[in-house]
Amino acid sequence: MEKEHGHGKHQYGMVIDLDKCTGCGTCMTACAAENNVSVRPDESDKQRSIAWMQLFKITNGKEFPHTEVSYFPRPCMHCNENGRGHHVSPCVSVCPPTATQLDLDTGIVSQIYTRCIGCRYCQAACPYKARYFNWWDGYFPKGKGLERYLSPEVSPRMRGVVEKCTFCHHRLMRAKTKAYAEGRREIEEGEYITACAEACPAQAITFGDLNNPKHKVSQLIKSPYAFRLLERLNTKPKVYYLSTKDWVRKMADNYLPGEFKPVTKIGG
Amino acid sequence: MEKPAYSSAPSSKNGFISSLINRILKYDKSSTFLPPFSLGGWIFFLAGLIPNLILGWLIFPMVLYSSQPQPMNFNHALHLNPDKVDGIEGDTETDKCLFCHEFREDGTFAGIPKLAKCTECHDDPDSPLGESAPEKAFLTNYVAEEKEVPWLCYSRQPDCVYFSHIAHVKMGEIQCRVCHGDHAKTEKLPVYKENRLTGYSIDIWGRNIAGYKRHTWDRMKMDDCAECHTKMGHEENNACFVCHK
């Protein structure tokens, strides 16, 4: 498994330990609250509802009582490559107005709502369905007062644009601003973490700089149990998962019969 | 890329648009299309031209912007004059600005000071520190009522813009005036003019309707940010996510 993130200075990434993940959905709520994601009266149409961090439920498919359930929290993967060896995410390579970019310094895939023309090409290009189209304006009816909890750090979106997880980019800005106030140019590990990583009550999500060998994330991804979603598309996502369960790891990609190799040797 | 072969092909095959272009380029007196203007023609031409120039240069700016006075005057020059006002200190001009327009502990910029900042000096509603009428009005209307002054902001950017003052002022050592102009010497606050269409201050586009920029502080559009970034050798800061949220 290739785990280099050579490009750029920082490569922020995430490791989600699925053995710890309890499927509680706090990450989703924290994300929506942090990023002013609009909630509509009907959120059950999953083609239309917006969740930057989405929880997917999987089962091992075995009969009762051998059934097991597990969860995949899925943020934007912030892919480093488009699958054909180019240093550009699949969505970025197709965006006509350059409304989304792969930032070289941080590895974060941006999304500029005011630049987005709503063509949804990026949505089609994203293998992880991490991009969401605003079919409506945010739901803030007059007199309901819901706009009162909106955070000024993230722009509320309008109808007709695509949005997605930004690794809480504004928190990077917040951390930088704080560092500048203290006369530092660099930020420490832990000063910038995403809202989901911060909120997880079971500490299943770790966030940090994959390029910094001292950061916990860059150590965690060396585990033999570490994997990425649809790894063989070669999109080089910066979101890793850990699971000691073979059936969970097998779900992460499409394997031919007999092709999946369970972890046999632990260590290294 | 090579030009497609058909661009110079006879016009008849290529429809109306290219035939029109060909006609204009290869203007031929024998052609009946667009003869040279006669004198009468020039009059009609000018009759169209001049009112439109007037409309565009004079009427349009008047219609586009509404003028609103600030709730009260603030005399920057007076406050920064050490002979008149004591206590606003700072080694540099920037430091003096930052005395009121301060950075908060978390590094965020407070912008126009809140009432609490003013009352650090003007703490008693009954005893003005100076003799000016605006100060008295300020004390009775705002300090005594504990009401914030509804200042109109000349440099408010759209919601999609993220701007870190501390990155520029502290880390970049850029003086306030580079973007905001020299407010320190003004005795009167300029009239606030708001673009009726966008809702933002005229100062973003610049007071010059043509967008002509003589000083760095004349305009605050995205291109102006990028221009400076590039000039200072920080081209990486022209990435979208640096200034957008």
Added chain:
Amino acid sequence: MSIEITRRNFIQFLVGCVAGIHATPLPWKLTDDIAIWTQNWPWVPVPPVGEFTHVNSVCRLCPGGCGIKVRKVDERAVKIEGRTDYPLNPGGICPVGMGGLQLLYDETLRFPGPMKRVGPRGAGEFANISWEEALKLLNDRIARLRKEGRPQALAAVDGNPRRSTMSVMVERLLRAVGSRNYLNIPGAEDLSSMVGELMQGTEAPVAFDLENADYILSFGCGLLEGWGAPGRVLNAWGLWRSEPFKGKVRVVQIESRASNTASKADQWVPIKPGTETALALGLAHVIIKERLHDTRFVNDYAFGFNNWRSGYGKERMGFKEMVLKQYSPMRVAYVTGLNPDQIVSLAKEFARAKAPVAIFGKGKGNLSGSLYEAMAVHSLNALVGNINRPGGALVPEPLPLSSLPEVIPDDAARRGLEQGRLDQAGSWRYPFTRSLVNNLTEAILSASESPVDTLLIFSSNPAYTLPDGGAFRKALGKIPFLVSFSPFRDETALMCDLILPDHTYLEKMDDVAWPPGLQYPLYGVSRPVVDPLYNTKHAGDVIIHLAKGLGQAVGSAFPWKNYEEVLKARAKGLYEAGGGLTRFEEGQTPAWKMVNKASGSRPGYKSFDDMWKQIKGGGLWYKPSPAERNWEGLFKTPTGKFEFFSSRIELAFSRAAEKRPLQAVLKSMGVQQTGDEACMPHYEEPRLNVDRSAFPLQMVPYEMINLASDWIPNPPYLYKSLFDTQLLKDDSFAEINPKTAAKYGLKQGDLVMVKSPKGEVRVRLNLFEGAMPGMVYLPMGFGHTAYDEFLRGKGANPNDIVHGPKDPLSGYPIWWITPVKLVKV
């Protein structure tokens, strides 16, 4: 020269216009401005910028009481986060707590001020009235009841946790007025208190040292569904899966459905719902038979393990004999649906673990449970001697809060207090239960005229949350005057005649007295994060105000100016007890570790006032005390020992039998066993009195952590985390096994009616392999008829069709085995 307007001239004019306008900034500027305009639609909100601050407080959306840090921009609260400087939940909170701001700011979810009903009950038509007017209405009503000599017709249903100051205040008000009809919504904590009282002799709920345990045997506890204090349990779950515990802690979940807890546990033991008691006793059988039990504990510190002789010399059966005779793995396997080997290996694993702990409390613990079941589970902890040891079940001392001065009832009140409780809790029929809302419902429904004239409803939504097939709703209809103190427009409030809205938890000061199940005493205090948004009043202050308006006698029971003074008065006891801490720092040794280390904790305060200031500021008082290894003098039961055979139960039986035959006593209590077993945890199959051929399936309600099913409305954010096999448009889903579906010719997504003897609800079907065949699982938290468009009319509420007998001895409703059938729509 004449100027004619010819076609040609006109074109020349137009060319002039076009040339002219393009030589001005107009088109270019306008293009730019229109572009900006389209990016700034007036209906897309622009959140105002301002100064970022944060306020530390305590979440009071459930009894768990996590520490929360609320991020603010000027006066607005914009985000709730977990506190890293709180020992209970270092950093994390649950999804409901995370979405709390939607409950604060959603105006249509809340009452903007005191209101009077103008439409029919339940329609939600109210008119604004002033606080003065509203309080006078209630005041006159209560004064009239007292004048008429029937103050007992004032009753209260209260959802505040039993030990909280609010619950003390409500009960106190009723006592001062002259009514014993204070009813607390029953939950797992009440059951745990009863187990503590009967087996350990201390009324404090049993606590569990989960973080230090290495084998957690959970009898249906939704550890990942919100059981206990969710912030603490989820954190513990993360710890168990991290170094140095990784691979060393084993979690075993006993539950019929592959819930999150069951799936994520190391082992899932699927048993028929309601047979947990049998399994616990079956495990006891194996442990005793294999001599894996702690002989020192059961011989020296326990009573009723071996056979014993009563005062009259009669030989009585002990726990050992009962278990060995009646709960062989074969028999238990038959009852529970497991195989005998599984039972044997489970028992061995449990007994051989270093620090095994068996825990009880179904689902989140919001609902009542079964007393014999909880006792059976707790007897496993006793068998392995893991009581008051690190990683075991603890016998906690009650939180040392000062008790408030005694209420001195006046004559009018005394007359009312002489009357028995309407729910018969504490009477010979239900000797150990503190309150039984289901019995109040029966009393009202069976009487021609409601014995309750005025019902006060605090922090609860019984019309929606009670698992009673809608009976409480019917009872409400018979009560002449209903008063709600809810800040939210919930189902119960919509039926009320008078609304005296409380602040929400983010607008007020209140306490969390020891989160459920926590192994060390913790007292949390919330504080106003924002100023009250609407014309609401703290229910505690309203009570004080109300009492003072009811004359000297009632008023003198409330000598405080405001609710904060009451909190302070109670907290004084914490100071007097000495040794507690008011600060927890990020990165400090976790409080559960300090439990082991008897570290000399130095309180950082000098006086009580100083301590109170710190509690108010930090919201916290806690006392990590070392777990006692000494069992000497620990148990305050009549025998002074841990009781497998409860002498209090026996005493209650014999007292009740003084006036009537024992058989009749047991029958009234719902106990089928008549021998010595009745005083010990034992398994009885509930009698449903229903033709099972008409209702061949069983409906089991289940709870989810990402869907609030208690009185707190569900924050709309959480609907994002529900799958479209849980809620689709307006339909919620029942989970059934594909085999069950095949048997009845049903498919994924089919619309069905789930019919029980109590009624029917419409749901869609989700075929789930993790569902036990023969069972129908309905999620709790759907089917609201109140609140706003986010919650109303979504899915079905399983409480509406719950049908079952009462739990023996405790009298709580049994809600986990409703007989149902499925009818395709």
